[in-house]
Amino acid sequence: MTIAPTDIQAMQLSVKVGAxxxxxxxxxxxxAAWLLVFGRFRGKLLLELLFNLPLILPPVVVGYLLxxxxxxxGPLGRLLGMAGxxxxxxxxxAVLASLxxxxxxxxxxxxxxMEGIDPQLLQAGRSLGAGPLDLTLTVILPLSRRGILxxxxxxxxxxxxxxxxxxxxxxxxxxxxxxxxxxxxxxASSPDGEGTALLLCLxxxxxxxxxxxxxxxxxQRGKAA
Amino acid sequence: MHTPIRIIxxxxxxxxxALPSWATELxxxxxxxxxxxxxxxxxxxxMQHPGVSFRNNFGASGALAKQIEAxxxxxxxxxxxxxxxxYLIGKRLADAQSSSIFAYNQLVVAGRPxxxxxxxxxLLQLKRIAIGSPxxxxxxxxxxxALKKTGIDRQVAHRLVLAKDVRACLLYADRGxxxxxxxxxxxxxxLSKQAKILYVxxxxxxxxxxxxxxxxxxxxxxxxxxxxxxxxSSPEAKAILKKRGFELR
Amino acid sequence: MELxxxxxxxxxxxxxxxxxxxxxxxxxLFGPSGSGKSSLAGLLAGLSRPDDGxxxxxxxxxxxxxxxxxxxxxxxxxxxxxxxxxxxxxxxxRQNLLYGHRRCPAAQRRIELEEVADVLGLTPLLxxxxxxxxxxxxxxxxxxxxxxxxxxxxIMDEPLSALDDDLRHRIIPYLRLxxxxxxxxxxxxxxxxxxxxxxxxxxxxxEKGELRAVVxxxxxxxxxxxQQPAGYxxxxxxxxxxQTQGLLAFPxxxxxxxxxxxxxxxxxxVELSSKEIILCRRHPEAISARNxxxxxxxxxxxxxxxxxxxxxxxxATLIAEIVPxxxxxxxxxxxxxxxxxxxASAFRRL
Numbered sequence: 001m002t003i004a005p006t007d008i009q010a011m012q013l014s015v016k017v018g019a020x021x022x023x024x025x026x027x028x029x030x031x032a033a034w035l036l037v038f039g040r041f042r043g044k045l046l047l048e049l050l051f052n053l054p055l056i057l058p059p060v061v062v063g064y065l066l067x068x069x070x071x072x073x074g075p076l077g078r079l080l081g082m083a084g085x086x087x088x089x090x091x092x093x094a095v096l097a098s099l100x101x102x103x104x105x106x107x108x109x110x111x112x113x114m115e116g117i118d119p120q121l122l123q124a125g126r127s128l129g130a131g132p133l134d135l136t137l138t139v140i141l142p143l144s145r146r147g148i149l150x151x152x153x154x155x156x157x158x159x160x161x162x163x164x165x166x167x168x169x170x171x172x173x174x175x176x177x178x179x180x181x182x183x184x185x186x187x188a189s190s191p192d193g194e195g196t197a198l199l200l201c202l203x204x205x206x207x208x209x210x211x212x213x214x215x216x217x218x219x220q221r222g223k224a225a
Numbered sequence: 226m227h228t229p230i231r232i233i234x235x236x237x238x239x240x241x242x243a244l245p246s247w248a249t250e251l252x253x254x255x256x257x258x259x260x261x262x263x264x265x266x267x268x269x270x271x272m273q274h275p276g277v278s279f280r281n282n283f284g285a286s287g288a289l290a291k292q293i294e295a296x297x298x299x300x301x302x303x304x305x306x307x308x309x310x311x312y313l314i315g316k317r318l319a320d321a322q323s324s325s326i327f328a329y330n331q332l333v334v335a336g337r338p339x340x341x342x343x344x345x346x347x348l349l350q351l352k353r354i355a356i357g358s359p360x361x362x363x364x365x366x367x368x369x370x371a372l373k374k375t376g377i378d379r380q381v382a383h384r385l386v387l388a389k390d391v392r393a394c395l396l397y398a399d400r401g402x403x404x405x406x407x408x409x410x411x412x413x414x415x416l417s418k419q420a421k422i423l424y425v426x427x428x429x430x431x432x433x434x435x436x437x438x439x440x441x442x443x444x445x446x447x448x449x450x451x452x453x454x455x456x457x458s459s460p461e462a463k464a465i466l467k468k469r470g471f472e473l474r
Numbered sequence: 475m476e477l478x479x480x481x482x483x484x485x486x487x488x489x490x491x492x493x494x495x496x497x498x499x500x501x502x503l504f505g506p507s508g509s510g511k512s513s514l515a516g517l518l519a520g521l522s523r524p525d526d527g528x529x530x531x532x533x534x535x536x537x538x539x540x541x542x543x544x545x546x547x548x549x550x551x552x553x554x555x556x557x558x559x560x561x562x563x564x565x566x567x568r569q570n571l572l573y574g575h576r577r578c579p580a581a582q583r584r585i586e587l588e589e590v591a592d593v594l595g596l597t598p599l600l601x602x603x604x605x606x607x608x609x610x611x612x613x614x615x616x617x618x619x620x621x622x623x624x625x626x627x628x629i630m631d632e633p634l635s636a637l638d639d640d641l642r643h644r645i646i647p648y649l650r651l652x653x654x655x656x657x658x659x660x661x662x663x664x665x666x667x668x669x670x671x672x673x674x675x676x677x678x679x680x681e682k683g684e685l686r687a688v689v690x691x692x693x694x695x696x697x698x699x700x701q702q703p704a705g706y707x708x709x710x711x712x713x714x715x716x717q718t719q720g721l722l723a724f725p726x727x728x729x730x731x732x733x734x735x736x737x738x739x740x741x742x743x744v745e746l747s748s749k750e751i752i753l754c755r756r757h758p759e760a761i762s763a764r765n766x767x768x769x770x771x772x773x774x775x776x777x778x779x780x781x782x783x784x785x786x787x788x789x790a791t792l793i794a795e796i797v798p799x800x801x802x803x804x805x806x807x808x809x810x811x812x813x814x815x816x817x818a819s820a821f822r823r824l
Binding site: 068088 | 285287288290291308309311312353355358360361362385386387388389393396400401402
């Protein structure tokens with residue numbers, strides 16, 4: 001059983017992909033949750049369904065749909081291609097896959113926090129002269145802080161474990177797009193890779209437990225406050 | 226006792242005792258790329274032997290081998306490479322004597338119809354080539370052997386897109402995400418309009434692509450399993466495999 | 475302040491219709507719970523939208539359905555004080571106080587933090603988090619926060635209802651002080667007649683979503699005294715007392731009132747319910763009530779099933795209530811003289 005340089009890279013890549021996906025998802029997730037809680041428009045239910053879809057779709061399906069969308073021939077892929085950006089088979093594709101698959105978890109968590117805000121605080125804020133954006137930044141954002149933290153840690157953990165969608169849009173290129181779960185799958189499917197697979201599993205477990213512990217701590221503190 | 230009831234009881238008893246004597250269930254664990262041909266073969270065998278029924282389990286060879294090791298019911302194992310058969314024999318879970326070759330396949334390069342690939346070196350003109358991950362996918366391992374033997378493995382390394390299996394390679398080629406992909410001939414025959422076989426990798430560049438099969442210890446004790454493995458080398462079975470693009474010798 | 479309202483709003487089975495033009499600095503909105511008081515406050519502040527009508531405050535149109543004018547709440551400059559203080563839990567007292575102040579256009583900003591904190595006694599609390607404050611302190615911060623926004627109108631929606639009796643009477647002076655000191659007109663919403671009399675000069679009465687009347691709080695209290703469990707509350711201004719035979723004698727209306735339950739032996743306001751006053755045609759020779767006051771009947775008024783009697787007690791006014799039969803029997807008519815008997819324990823310190 002040996003640890004190849006690409007295995008270390010897989011660990012680093014997993015953390016990098018998770019971190020970038022989380023940072024990218026936060027503003028989007030906050031906005032999505034805001035729309036669902038405070039928005040007044042037609043088709044809200046439809047939007048809610050759409051946001052939750054990746055939660056119930058098999059990740060492989062999400063991966064396939066993303067491939068159709070951002071692939072070289074896909075509508076978005078073509079646009080990006082014209083701008084000289086290629087997503088597919090790069091680490092960005094892994095970020096995208098994580099982002100889409102983990103998005104519902106993030107939105108759900110932020111949304112719960114937003115729904116818990118006393119509406120009178122928002123009314124008070126408006127009557128004291130805060131416009132909708134001002135109110136969002138100075139009242140809603142700080143008061144949903146815990147939901148944002150809890151959602152981010154859950155999202156990050158989910159991102160560390162993302163496999164099905166990633167392996168389709170990013171491939172499993174060691175050192176480039178092969179994240180920890182992909183490397184584990186690779187080793188587990190080879191006759192002499194069992195030892196390394198188990199070792200990487202252990203790393204994965206330790207990493208995920210650490211993140212979930214953080215998540216629980218945030219939740220517990222939320223209850224205490 | 227009333228006659229109708231007696232008749233029903235007798236019939237029930239007959240059914241109860243008679244069933245085991247003419248119905249055997251064979252469990253096959255077969256590499257995913259052989260799904261269509263295996264289903265056709267078992268259907269034919271069943272027509273000839275009405276007492277035999279099949280439970281077919283398709284998947285990655287490695288996953289299947291590990292399932293058998295974990296005690297999953299299996300009588301016959303058809304693998305996409307030698308290693309997993311040896312793995313089971315090594316663990317004394319398979320009957321080494323029953324081991325033989327189910328069929329042979331060819332490694333090909335499939336891709337956009339306009340491309341001209343006359344030698345493996347021509348791959349250097351392409352930007353992206355899909356290949357199964359050599360660690361876990363046999364087709365990828367064969368492809369890597371060919372690239373190494375030609376001496377271009379380092380030059381193409383950064384153009385390779387490693388996929389989780391041959392089907393994913395096919396998907397990428399079919400959708401134009403890659404210029405070409407290393408796949409089996411039998412898979413390439415199922416491609417749609419977008420891609421076609423550009424080049425057949427010469428046999429000398431890699432180990433021959435073979436599908437070895439072996440009876441498990443449990444299977445070796447079943448006469449029907451023995452009969453099925455004999456059937457697989459019969460002319461009618463060979464005709465089916467040939468039709469699907471496999472080589473037999 | 476001049477407020478012109480013509481509003482219609484439906485919310486499910488409830489509908490609110492208000493057509494009202496009032497002016498004054500201390501307005502009240504009175505009605506039982508469910509009468510639509512808070513809905514009206516929300517419509518005024520722009521937190522919800524009327525179906526039809528218009529709102530004009532001091533000549534400025536805040537809403538006009540026909541002209542399609544609908545100023546958002548942040549541009550109406552109407553500040554709210556709620557029953558539940560609604561302080562921002564993530565900000566400390568100072569930041570809460572300054573929330574509206576910072577957002578008020580500089581040209582209209584005329585009230586400063588130090589002054590408000592001083593008047594409301596909040597200076598030592600500025601660095602505290604709201605969670606650490608008592609109920610009364612929180613309500614004072616909420617009031618200060620609203621005032622510091624230099625609003626054109628301050629709406630106080632049942633600001634005292636969440637507080638206990640004692641606290642309530644300690645907050646009222648703050649409310650009055652703040653509006654007088656900083657000259658902010660207010661709309662005070664409550665279902666308490668006493669609060670209306672203490673806080674407002676003009677009251678709009680709302681019932682089941684409809685405007686019933688606009689009256690003075692005094693008139694309202696007299697009209698409603700028959701329906702109130704506590705009757706009409708006489709508010710008597712008394713001077714500093716002297717001790718006498720275990721009772722306190724407070725100077726009032728040229729004479730003295732004897733009070734037993736006087737926890738505060740100093741000048742101030744005492745409450746006396748109209749129900750606690752017994753009227754006698756002649757001087758009762760032997761009576762346990764310690765206060766026996768000669769009065770002249772000014773006039774009688776109808777108050778539901780009761781008859782209200784306004785008495786002139788050496789120049790001061792007392793309101794008593796009797797059943798109509800008693801008025802007849804005792805031949806109480808305007809101008810007749812009468813004795814008012816009041817027990818020493820009937821008074822309450824405000």
